[in-house]
Each structure stands twice: as structure tokens, then as C-alpha cells.
């Protein structure tokens with residue numbers, strides 16, 4: 001492999017690498033922007049770290065101990081972000097706040113704001129007079145049980161946390177490198193598990209007065225920084241796209257966006273040109289590791305195929321026509337009786353506690369074929385003590401679906417599927433009051449009522465946004481054609497130094 005290609009691959013790998021999990025100090029106004037609740041409550045609780053003083057003074061607070069070493073990885077990431085900023089400087093940065101109303105989701109059915117108490121993210125392992133927080137980085141071979149027993153947290157508490165997590169499955173994302181924090185009170189009683197999802201997102205499972213565990217999710221403000229990747233076809237699209245710096249996941253997204261317009265295996269010829277705008281999600285200091293495709297253009301002969309992400313989270317071609325086919329409403333051949341409705345304030349049938357029901361339960365007999373409601377990529381398959389066998393599907397456009405309590409799963413992780421493909425047989429696995437399918441629809445990472453929410457209908461862009469969309473699309477087309485590109489520079493052998 002040529003050194004150039006190696007460098008390109010190394011960079012694309014790095015870009016895909018797990019995000020840096022350490023939380024750097026945040027400026028106070030970012031703390032205020034955490035979506036849930038107010039941070040004031042616990043700001044005073046941190047006499048040792050000095051958080052509250054910094055917070056009250058309105059300045060940048062600093063952790064007192066163990067400031068993260070500025071490693072070479074940080075340097076490279078910083079270098080990449082500087083470069084991305086340069087690329088983006090002749091193009092206005094995508095803002096995370098939509099200029100048009102968010103997706104027209106049934107507002108009554110969106111997830112409720114979680115508990116009112118709020119915890120500041122602890123930025124260092126702390127031993128205070130009242131609590132002790134243990135940090136743990138998940139190692140290969142670790143299980144939650146082994147981690148809990150290592151720190152002396154009761155298995156019964158883990159079981160309660162898993163019960164709470166059944167509506168979120170956040171702990172199913174654990175992998176080597178994931179950061180956990182276990183907090184104990186002054187009686188050495190385990191009180192809270194924190195799971196750092198990425199540099200912008202942490203979830204907490206906190207002991208309640210009745211010794212259950214409550215779920216909260218915190219999100220820092222993020223913004224998106226864009227870059228252009230460009231290449232031409234030499235060999236397969238996949239190989240050519242890797243050479244241009246795209247990750248496997250981004251390539252799958254591009255495939256999904258254009259596969260209804262052309263056959264990637266048959267229709268491409270050597271020399272056909274493509275360009276993709278990729279956005280990287282950033283907190284103030286760091287990449288969260290999330291990327292998304294903003295625009296793609298693929299020229300073959302005298303035809304150009306395009307897809308542009310609009311502010312509603314959906315993709316359209318340059319004429320404003322949806323590039324993805326409509327969703328199905330039901331994941332079954334025919335509608336089934338709803339045995340439990342989507343309900344953010346449900347009283348749980350087994351535990352009796354108030355906890356959200358983030359999906360609908362359909363009274364499907366065991367063995368009922370379950371179909372994907374849209375085109376997508378299988379994001380996860382798993383077996384959870386309470387959720388049973390489950391499948392998550394990423395539909396690309398801001399949409400995800402989830403199917404629980406399955407009898408048999410018929411797809412594999414990473415598999416590309418089409419709307420209407422049979423993905424599983426429904427069952428009664430996990431903790432379940434009887435055979436049924438629990439079906440969830442998430443829009444922009446929030447669960448919504450799958451039987452009522454607006455779903456993609458393969459419609460054109462709404463006419464009131466047509467003008468804005470077309471301006472945006474022609475701008476992105478120009479950027480894809482003319483803007484400097486990391487992959488161009490590397491493929492041209494330019495010395496791209498990030499030091």
C-alpha cells in the first residue's frame with residue numbers, strides 16, 4: 001500500500017475512532033445550556049473541586065486535579081478540527097438549531113422532560129466528604145456484573161438499573177473504552193451510575209427514595225463542522241470512497257441515499273466522479289464522533305445524481321424530491337390490536353412504577369413476521385434480560401426503529417435492508433406479560449408515537465421551503481465542486497500536516 005493511501009486510511013480510521021471520552025472543562029454557559037433542568041442545584045455541592053465558585057463567578061471553571069494530558073491523539077484531532085474549520089470557513093457552518101420548525105411530530109407524544117433534579121458532569125474522580133465516585137473505563141472482557149462486583153455495588157442494584165434501561169437500552173452500547181462512573185454515598189451505599197455516551201452526552205441512573213433507579217440523559221450543545229470529500233471511481237464505489245476518506249458507515253449512508261437512482265455495482269464506470277459533504281458533530285472542544293452526510297453528488301456520464309440533507313432531517317434531490325421511499329406505518333402485514341399504547345407517563349404493568357413506555361405493544365402471536373418499516377441499516381441486534389431479543393434499525397433520515405421481545409432475528413448487524421424486508425419473527429422473550437411486539441420509532445433520537453407521528457411519505461419538499469432548499473442545494477453543489485478537500489490534498493500528495 002502506498003504511504004499516501006496509508007495516510008488517507010489512517011486518517012479515515014481516526015475519524016471513525018471512538019470519541020475522546022474525557023470531558024474537558026466546559027464554559028459555564030454551556031452548562032446552562034444542558035437541556036434538562038438547571039445545574040444550580042448541585043453547583044454548590046462541589047466544595048472540593050471548586051466548581052461552584054467558578055460557576056458563580058461566571059467564568060471558566062477548571063478541574064483541580066488530573067487535567068487531561070494533551071496527547072498526540074488530541075493534537076491530531078485538534079488539527080483535524082482546525083482543518084475542518086478552514087474548509088468550513090468559506091461555507092457557513094451548519095447550526096444544530098433548525099431554522100424551520102422541527103419535524104412535525106405529535107407534540108403530545110414526545111418523550112417527557114425527565115426528572116427535575118440535575119447533576120453536573122463530574123469531571124474528575126472525586127473523593128469528597130459525602131460521596132465517592134469511581135471511574136471505570138470498560139475493558140475487553142468486562143461485563144456490567146463484573147464491574148459492579150469489582151467496586152462493591154450490589155448486583156440487585158444493577159438488576160434494577162437494567163429494568164429501568166429497558167425503555168432506553170443505553171447500556172447496550174457498552175464497549176471497550178466506554179467511560180462509567182459509579183457513585184457511593186457516605187454510608188458506602190451505591191447511589192448512581194453514569195454512562196458517558198460521547199463527549200456531549202451522558203446518561204445517569206440515580207437511586208430514588210423507593211430504591212429504584214431513575215434515568216436521565218444530559219446533552220451539551222453541539223454544532224456541526226463540514227468538510228468536502230471527493231474522488232473518482234477506480235474499482236468499486238466502496239474502495240473509491242474509502243480512498244476519498246469516507247468511513248464504512250458514511251459509505252453505507254451514501255449507498256442508501258442513491259440506491260433508488262442507480263445500481264452501484266452495474267452503473268458506475270472508471271472515472272465517474274463523486275463528492276460528499278460530511279459534517280462532524282462538535283462540542284466546544286471536541287468531536288463527539290458522530291458524523292452525517294450533508295450532501296452527495298455522483299456524476300456518471302452526463303447524468304448527475306444528488307441528495308441533500310435539509311433542515312427537517314430528510315434528504316431530497318436538487319429538485320426537492322425525496323430520495324427515499326415512504327415508510328410503512330405498521331411493522332406487520334396487517335394491523336394488530338394495541339395491547340399497550342405509547343405513553344411517556346405509563347404506570348408499569350409489572351413494577352407498578354411510573355415510567356415511560358417508549359413504544360407501542362402490538363398483540364402479535366409468537367412467530368408473526370416483522371417487517372422493517374423503512375429502508376435502513378441494521379444498527380444493533382441483541383438479547384437483553386428484560387427487552388429480550390431485539391433489533392435496532394437506522395433509517396438514515398433522522399429515523400430509527402426498534403423491535404423488542406422477538407422470537408427469532410433474521411438479520412445481522414450492519415446489514416442493509418429495504419422497506420418491507422422480513423427482519424424477525426415476533427415472540428415473548430425478555431420480561432413480557434405475554435406474546436407481543438414492542439415497536440418504537442425515534443425521530444432525531446427521541447421516541448415518538450409510531451402510530452401517530454408524521455413519517456416520511458416520499459413527498460417533495462414542502463412548497464414553503466422550496467426556495468430556501470434550492471438555494472441551499474445549489475450552494476452545496478458549488479461547494480462540492482470547488483471547495484478544497486482533505487482527500488484531494490492527500491491524494492495529490494500534498495503534505496497535510498496536523499501538528
Ligand SMILES: [Zn+2]
Nearest residue numbers: 359360361438
Ligand atoms: Zn412495550
